[in-house]
Structure formats: C-alpha cells, structure tokens
Amino acid sequence: MSTAVAGGAVGTPAAPTPDRLRARRKAAWRRRRFVLLLMSPWLVGFAIFFGYPLIYSVYLSFTHYDLLSAPRWVGLANYRFLFGADQQVWPAVYNTLWMIVIAVPLQVLFAFSVALMITRARLGVGFFRTVFYLPTMAPAVAATLGFVFLFNPATGPVNTILGAIGIQGPLWFQSPSLSKPSLTLLGIWGVGNTMIIFLAALLDVPKHLYESAELDGAGWWQRMRWVTLPTISPVILFAVVIGVIEGLQYFTEGYVASTVAAGGAGGGAGDATNNLGYPQDSTLFYPLLLYQQGFRYFNMGYASAMAVMLLVVSLAVTVVILRRSDRFVHYAGAMR
Amino acid sequence: MEAAPRPLPMPLARRRIPKAVRRKRLLVAVADHAVLIGLAIAFLAPFVFIILTALMTSDQALSSHLWPEPFHFSNFADVFDRAPLFRYGVNTFLYAGLATIGMLISSVPVAYALSKLRWKGRDVVFILVLVTMMLPPQVTIVPLYVMFSKLHLIGSIWPLVIPNWFGDAFSIFLLRQFFLTIPDEYADAARMDGAGEFRVMLHVVVRLAKPALVAVALFSFLFAWNDFFGPLLYTGENQNNWTLSVGLAQFRTLHQVQWNLTMAATLLFMAPVIALFFAAQKAFVEGVTLTGVKG
Numbered sequence: 053m054s055t056a057v058a059g060g061a062v063g064t065p066a067a068p069t070p071d072r073l074r075a076r077r078k079a080a081w082r083r084r085r086f087v088l089l090l091m092s093p094w095l096v097g098f099a100i101f102f103g104y105p106l107i108y109s110v111y112l113s114f115t116h117y118d119l120l121s122a123p124r125w126v127g128l129a130n131y132r133f134l135f136g137a138d139q140q141v142w143p144a145v146y147n148t149l150w151m152i153v154i155a156v157p158l159q160v161l162f163a164f165s166v167a168l169m170i171t172r173a174r175l176g177v178g179f180f181r182t183v184f185y186l187p188t189m190a191p192a193v194a195a196t197l198g199f200v201f202l203f204n205p206a207t208g209p210v211n212t213i214l215g216a217i218g219i220q221g222p223l224w225f226q227s228p229s230l231s232k233p234s235l236t237l238l239g240i241w242g243v244g245n246t247m248i249i250f251l252a253a254l255l256d257v258p259k260h261l262y263e264s265a266e267l268d269g270a271g272w273w274q275r276m277r278w279v280t281l282p283t284i285s286p287v288i289l290f291a292v293v294i295g296v297i298e299g300l301q302y303f304t305e306g307y308v309a310s311t312v313a314a315g316g317a318g319g320g321a322g323d324a325t326n327n328l329g330y331p332q333d334s335t336l337f338y339p340l341l342l343y344q345q346g347f348r349y350f351n352m353g354y355a356s357a358m359a360v361m362l363l364v365v366s367l368a369v370t371v372v373i374l375r376r377s378d379r380f381v382h383y384a385g386a387m388r
Numbered sequence: 389m390e391a392a393p394r395p396l397p398m399p400l401a402r403r404r405i406p407k408a409v410r411r412k413r414l415l416v417a418v419a420d421h422a423v424l425i426g427l428a429i430a431f432l433a434p435f436v437f438i439i440l441t442a443l444m445t446s447d448q449a450l451s452s453h454l455w456p457e458p459f460h461f462s463n464f465a466d467v468f469d470r471a472p473l474f475r476y477g478v479n480t481f482l483y484a485g486l487a488t489i490g491m492l493i494s495s496v497p498v499a500y501a502l503s504k505l506r507w508k509g510r511d512v513v514f515i516l517v518l519v520t521m522m523l524p525p526q527v528t529i530v531p532l533y534v535m536f537s538k539l540h541l542i543g544s545i546w547p548l549v550i551p552n553w554f555g556d557a558f559s560i561f562l563l564r565q566f567f568l569t570i571p572d573e574y575a576d577a578a579r580m581d582g583a584g585e586f587r588v589m590l591h592v593v594v595r596l597a598k599p600a601l602v603a604v605a606l607f608s609f610l611f612a613w614n615d616f617f618g619p620l621l622y623t624g625e626n627q628n629n630w631t632l633s634v635g636l637a638q639f640r641t642l643h644q645v646q647w648n649l650t651m652a653a654t655l656l657f658m659a660p661v662i663a664l665f666f667a668a669q670k671a672f673v674e675g676v677t678l679t680g681v682k683g
Contacts (some may be wrong), residue, residue, distance in 0.1 A: 083505070086585050090501040091513070093494035097554020102520050105531035112530060119537060166427065169420050176424075178402050182669070183428045191600045191614035193633040194654045198438045201647050208436045212452045241431065246674050247586075252677040301524035304616040339526045339617075346530050346620060358529045363527045371524045374515060 053279045112356035119350055120204065130357035136355045144341040151302050151337070156295035157235040163291065167250035181251065188244030196308040199238045200225050204313075224312040235305055235335065246291045252281070253287040283299040293373050300366055303339040305365070310335045317357075338362065439637025442540070442652040449648035470649060473656065475628070476635040483545045483619070483631055484612035490553035491608045492601065498555050499563030500589050504575065514564070521557035525617065533621065543626035548618045552608070555671040559604045566600035567593060606668060613661060632657050 113130055115123035133140055153194045170180050189194065201212050204225035211221030224234045270278065281288075309326065328344055329336025342362070346355025375379035441449055441458040442463055442564075467473060501507070502514050536547040570593055578592045594601065619631040630638075636657055637652055665672060 084507065087501050087505055087507045087638040090497035090505075090589075093553070094513075094517070094610075096517065097551060098520065101532065101551045101554060102528060105528035105535070107523075107576060109529040110401065110526060119534065134658050135619060169424050172417070172420050174417060175421065180424050180428060181673075183431050183672070186662070186665070189430060189610075189661050191616075191633055191661065192406045193614070193616050193637050194463075194657045195434075196655050197636065198434050201441065201651060202434055202437055204647075207450060207452055207647065209441075209454055210432075211453060215452070219483065241434065248673055291616070297522055297524075301526060303526075304633075306621075307616070311637070326448065335572035339524065341623050342526050342529075343617075343621070347624075352530050352534070359530055362524055366527065367519075368472050370519055374518060 065246065098307065107357050109165065109356045109363070112353055113360045115353045115356075117356075119352060123353065124125075126353065130354045133354065134357050138241075138334060140336060140341055144338045147306075147334065147336060148338040150232055150294055150298065151235070152299035155232070155239050156235060156292065156299055157343040159239050159243050160246060160288065160291045160295060162240050163246035164250050164288070166243075167247050167254055170247075170251055171254045181248070184247050185244035187241045190242070192242075192304040193308050195236060195242060196305045197312060199234065199241070200309055200312045203234055211372050226308050226331055228332040231309065231313075231331060231334045235309060238305060238309075247293070249287060249291065250284070253284040257283045293369075296369060297366075298370070301339055302337050303343070306335045306337045306340050307343075310340075403461045414437055435485065438651045438654060441648055442655050444571055444648045444660045446646055460648070463648050464656065465651050466658065467653045471635055471639055471653070473632070473635065473653065476630050476632045479545060479623075479629055480613055480631040480633070483548050483615075484609045486545075486549045487552040487612045488605050490549065491556045491559050494553050494555045495559040495563060495602070495604070496594060498596070499560045499567055502560065503567035504570075504572070504589075504593060517557050517560050521561055525643060529621065536622065542622060543582060545619070545623060545631070547556070547622040549614070550613070556608065559608060562604050562607075563597065563600055566597050570596050599674060602668070602671045605677060606664070606671060610661060610664075 069362060094301065112123060114125060116126045116129075119122040166184055170177055170184075173180060190198070202208050205211055205221060205223050205226060208221075208224075210224070214221040222230055224230050257280060261283070262275055265275050265279050310330040311327045314330035328340055339359070339362075342355050342358045345351045398539045437454070440454060440456055443459045443461065444453075444463075445458075445460045446457075448456060448460075498517075502510060502517070532547070533542070536542055541547050551560055574596065578588050583591070608673070614633060615631070616633040616637065619634045623629040623631065623634060624665050636653055
C-alpha cells in the first residue's frame with residue numbers, strides 16, 4: 053500500500069501534516085509488529101525453555117524433590133550438604149578445574165602450533181588441514197570409545213607398540229592418575245575447530261607488518277611477539293573462552309570413558325551408573341555428578357542446588373566475556 | 389627461483405639472500421614438514437587402528453596382533469544382530485532432521501530481526517541470546533526434565549526436537565553475524581521495487597546468505613547426530629528410542645571385550661558424518677571460520 057513503510061528512510065522532514073503523522077505512526081506500528089512476529093519463536097522459547105527453568109531451578113534447590121511427590125521445602129539443607137558433607141563434590145570440582153586449567157591451555161597451544169606450521173608449509177597445505185580437522189568430525193561417543201580401545205592396557209595398539217620397543221605401557225584410562233591426561237589426548241585429537249580458526253586468523257595477519265618488522269631487523273621470536281600474537285590475540289582469547297565454556301559442561305567423554313573402561317577392567321556390565329567417575333572418581337566431572345544425583349538417584353532438589361552453583365560460576369565467566377567482547381567479537385558492517 | 393646473482397651494492401639488493409640464511413630456511417622448512425607429517429600420522433593412526441580392529445575376528449581382537457588375518461568383513465553385518473543399529477539410526481536421523489528443520493524455520497527470522505531491522509531493545513535481546521548460548525545446558529536441565537515428564541514425553545525424542553523449533557542460540561548468533569555482512573543496499577533496492585518486508589527477508593537476504601544457511605544447518609544436524617547428553621537423559625529408559633550415540637555407549641558394556649564388534653559399530657556411526665564432511669568440506673571450513681573470526 054504505502055511506499056514509506058520500511059527501511060527507516062524517511063523522506064523530507066518538511067512540516068508534517070496530521071495525515072502524514074498518522075501514516076508515519078501507522079508505519080512505525082506495522083514495523084514493530086513485524087519485528088515482534090519475527091522474534092516470537094525465540095521469545096516463547098526463551099521464556100519456556102530458559103527463563104522459567106532457571107527460576108524454577110533456584111526454587112527447587114531449596115527443596116527435597118524426587119519427581120514422584122511434591123517438592124518439600126528444606127531451606128538451605130541442599131547447600132549445606134553441597135559445601136559440607138558431600139564427599140564427591142570436591143573431587144568433581146577438582147576434575148572439572150583440572151580440565152579447564154590444564155587441558156584447555158594445552159589444546160589451544162597445540163591448535164596454535166599446528167596452525168602456525170601449516171601456514172609455513174609449502175607442500176600439502178590442504179592435506180594437512182583436512183587430516184587435522186577430520187577427528188573433529190568423529191562423534192564424541194565414537195571418538196571416546198576408539199580412544200579407550202586404543203589405550204586399553206591389555207590389547208590396545210598403543211601399549212602393544214610401546215611393548216614392542218620395550219616399554220611397559222601404563223594403564224591409561226584405568227589409572228586414576230592417567231585417566232584425565234588420556235582424556236586430554238582425546239581432546240587434542242579433536243582440536244580441529246580451533247586449529248581452523250587459528251589458521252584463518254594467521255592468514256589474515258597483514259603481510260606488510262611482517263615485512264616492515266623484518267626491515268627493522270626483527271627475528272622470528274620478535275615477529276611472533278610483536279606482530280603475530282597481538283594481531284590474533286582476539287582469536288586466542290576466543291579459543292580460551294570456548295574452551296572454558298566447554299570445560300564447564302564436559303560430560304560425554306567422561307561418561308563414556310569411565311563406563312567403558314570400567315567394563316573392560318572386569319567391573320561387570322551391570323548398571324553403568326556405578327562406574328561413573330571410574331577409576332576412583334578421577335573422571336567424575338561436575339556435570340556428571342549433577343546427572344548422577346538428579347537423574348539416577350532422583351535427588352532433584354540437590355541436583356538443582358548443584359545447577360545453581362554451576363549457573364553462578366558460568367554467569368561470572370559469561371559476564372567477564374561479554375564485558376570484554378569488543379576485544380574479540382569483530383562486528384562486520386556498521387553496528388552500534 | 390635463482391634470480392639475478394649479479395652483486396648489487398644498492399640498499400634495495402636485499403633480494404639476494406646469503407647462503408647461510410637460505411640453508412637455514414631450507415632446514416626449517418624440512419623440519420616443519422617432518423613435524424607435520426609425524427603429527428598427521430599420529431592423527432590418522434586412531435582411524436587406521438579402529439578400521440583394522442573392526443576387521444578382526446573375535447579371537448584375534450583379543451590378541452596383540454595389529455593386522456587382521458583374515459579380514460573379517462562380517463563384523464559389519466554382525467553388529468546389526470547384536471544391537472538394533474538400524475532403529476537407532478532412524479531415531480538419530482529423525483532427531484537430527486526435525487531439529488535442523490525447526491532450527492532453520494525459527495532462527496532465520498530472529499537472526500534477521502537482530503541484524504537487519506532497527507528496534508528498541510535489540511541489543512539487550514542479542515546479549516540474552518549470547519547468554520543462553522554460553523550457559524551450560526545442565527543449568528536448566530532439572531526443571532526441563534520435570535516439565536517434559538509432566539507432558540509424558542520422557543522416553544521419546546520430542547524433548548530433544550521441540551526446543552529447536554523455538555530458536556537455537558548458536559544458530560541465531562552465527563546467522564546474525566553473517567547477515568550483518570550483507571550490504572543494506574540490496575534490501576533497499578528491493579524495497580524501492582515495492583517488495584514487502586517479508587519478501588525482502590526471504591528473497592534478498594536469505595538468498596544471499598545461502599552459504600551461512602548451509603553451514604548452520606550442517607552444524608545443527610551434526611550437533612544432534614553427535615549429541616549424547618540429551619538423548620541419554622530423555623530416551624535413556626526407553627531403548628526403542630535410543631539414538632546411535634546412546635546405543636553405542638551401551639554397546640560395549642553389553643558385549644564385553646568384543647572390541648572388534650565395538651569398533652565396527654563405531655565406524656558405522658562415524659562413517660556418515662565423515663562422508664558428509666568430505667561432501668561439504670568447504671561449507672564446514674567457512675562456517676567454522678565464521679564462528680571464530682567474524683564472530
């Protein structure tokens with residue numbers, strides 16, 4: 053109907069007649085209705101699948117709830133148990149922190165080094181990129197199963213090869229001190245996404261910066277320190293952030309590795325739940341404990357308290373990230 | 389390569405690289421390639437050993453031999469007798485397919501509104517999208533489980549599919565980043581021609597964003613295909629609706645020490661996504677780059 057509807061491009065700002073004003077208001081209203089229409093799926097989803105569960109989670113954390121009978125208010129009892137009595141919480145927190153503090157930096161460093169070597173390679177760039185990216189495609193369950201097999205002490209190829217050169221292979225996933233390092237190796241194998249991002253960032257570093265640095269007599273390390281690292285620092289931050297976020301929700305690999313390795317050690321098929329964290333709670337990560345409490349033991353009030361603590365920590369991380377987002381989110385195009 | 393060995397005493401004659409430097413560069417390049425080749429072998433080795441083991445007989449898989457002798461291809465048929473893999477495959481495909489369709493239908497308009505239209509509160513909403521993307525799913529999982537249990541949907545794949553029909557934060561984020569790179573001139577030109585806002589969105593912006601749509605659809609499909617936490621939680625009690633990831637995780641516990649069959653099943657689970665990767669490698673790499681560099 054009217055041609056002045058969209059785009060926000062308003063014509064000449066001459067004195068508007070009442071007719072025009074009405075038309076303009078009508079257009080603005082129509083535009084708002086269109087936005088609302090487009091946003092409606094997300095608005096509904098946000099309310100039902102995020103907002104409401106978040107609030108209800110906080111309420112449930114003050115109750116005893118087993119899904120069968122109505123939630124019973126118990127005050128701070130869940131939190132007291134969480135911070136005081138529960139013997140499994142601190143191992144779980146420790147394990148999750150271990151992955152964030154040790155595994156994530158190692159993965160980022162590895163991804164960066166590989167990307168750097170690929171940018172310097174003259175031959176087979178496409179081949180290397182594909183090979184290092186490929187493991188990322190393996191579903192987490194399949195990759196974990198594969199690794200538990202590769203590293204199984206009895207018949208696994210890794211220990212077979214180590215044995216052939218005269219080294220007694222360790223127990224890997226069945227050793228409390230090596231289970232997390234084994235999972236770290238698995239993480240390094242699947243580091244392709246980060247590697248691709250680094251690769252793109254490294255190729256984006258303006259060539260003339262290197263050239264002028266070289267003219268100034270900068271060596272390899274100085275070029276790295278003063279040109280490469282500053283230019284791609286947003287990407288490094290991004291990779292670390294993603295790593296921390298994924299570390300906080302680390303679940304699948306821990307679940308599969310512990311249950312499968314326990315089965316291989318003659319733990320008996322039986323109920324997989326009893327094997328979560330095998331061996332000796334060394335792979336019991338915080339989300340695994342939450343799952344066990346909430347959906348195996350149906351201590352849903354207690355699981356909610358655990359979820360609230362996870363929320364507090366993740367929110368803190370998220371706020372730090374968002375406040376510094378201008379550092380690593382590059383908004384293409386005009387944005388305000 | 390061997391350009392002008394003539395000695396030039398001018399300052400710009402830095403083209404002529406001293407022999408020592410050239411040799412050093414060559415050595416560095418050789419070392420680079422050697423390390424890369426070594427790492428590439430290490431990265432491919434898991435696949436190779438998984439394939440080799442999947443081709444072994446049960447006895448042989450229990451020995452420390454690394455090469456199958458004879459090749460036992462029937463493992464790939466046997467796994468279908470041991471576990472209803474076909475059924476798990478159908479379930480997985482349904483989950484991934486329905487989730488991806490729903491995600492596209494619901495997320496494209498949201499991303500469009502967040503990037504190409506100006507309205508009050510847009511920045512706040514975008515930050516909320518980022519927050520939902522970054523918080524661990526475990527944070528809201530208890531109430532969601534309670535909600536779906538009251539709707540009698542536990543044991544089905546619907547709790548996995550339905551939320552995708554109401555916008556997926558990661559996809560919205562990615563699409564928005566891409567839409568922002570599309571110049572407004574195209575849309576304005578269409579508006580001049582009298583196209584309505586809906587047409588501008590569908591026929592101009594979405595059409596130009598096709599590569600991003602492909603990437604986002606691929607990511608969504610793969611996420612669902614690989615997802616373990618969700619299917620374990622919601623379908624765990626009902627074996628009929630297990631997805632491949634849940635079925636495979638239990639496979640080994642149910643079939644003690646038969647690594648050959650377990651690896652055959654693992655391969656069958658990996659094969660489709662790896663095939664998909666080779667078919668759409670470009671879209672993947674572009675999509676991943678979009679998350680990290682532009683996003």
